Amino acid sequence: QVQLVESGGGLVQPGGSLRLSCFANGAFFTINVMGWYRQGAGKHRELVATITHGGGTEYASSVEGRFTISREYSNNTVYLQMNSLKPEDTDVYYCNAYGPGGFWGQGTQVTVSS
Numbered sequence: 032q033v034q035l036v037e038s039g040g041g042l043v044q045p046g047g048s049l050r051l052s053c054f055a056n057g058a059f060f061t062i063n064v065m066g067w068y069r070q071g072a073g074k075h076r077e078l079v080a081t082i083t084h085g086g087g088t089e090y091a092s093s094v095e096g097r098f099t100i101s102r103e104y105s106n107n108t109v110y111l112q113m114n115s116l117k118p119e120d121t122d123v124y125y126c127n128a129y130g131p132g133g134f135w136g137q138g139t140q141v142t143v144s145s
Contacts, residue, residue: 033057033134035126040139043116047143051111053126053136059107062128067100067111069122069141076125080111094120116143 034056043049055062066081080100081089088100099112109126121143126136 033059033062033128035128035134035136037124037126037136037139040124040141042142042144044145045116045118045143047116048112048114049116049141051113051124051126051139051141053109053111055107055109055128057128060104064128064130065102065109066127066130067109068125068127068131069120070125070138071122074122079124082109113141116141118143 036054037051039049039051041049051067062084064081064083067079068076069079070076077091079091079094080098082100082102090098097113097115101110113120121141123138123140125138128134
């Protein structure tokens with residue numbers, strides 16, 4: 032069983048930055064893949080970025096070069112650094128462990144608006 036708690040969302044102007052954090056209360060070291068997904072009203076949840084136990088990363092084409100996912104074992108946390116934010120990045124962002132069939136956090140709202 033893994034519990035995920037996200038933080039770091041908020042309101043930011045276009046071109047700004049935010050860093051999301053996801054604390055995993057559980058066997059963090061054994062989780063083979065962790066990721067961030069996002070979902071807007073009336074839309075399907077979509078992958079933003081994933082990171083494996085070995086450090087391999089994958090990004091959606093819409094965020095590549097702007098977002099960076101990282102994993103810190105010393106504090107059981109996965110981060111999503113989001114730079115050059117655009118209004119279309121506005122969504123609820125969810126942390127995930129073990130892929131779409133695994134565990135989810137409660138979500139954190141990111142709003143990009145002037």
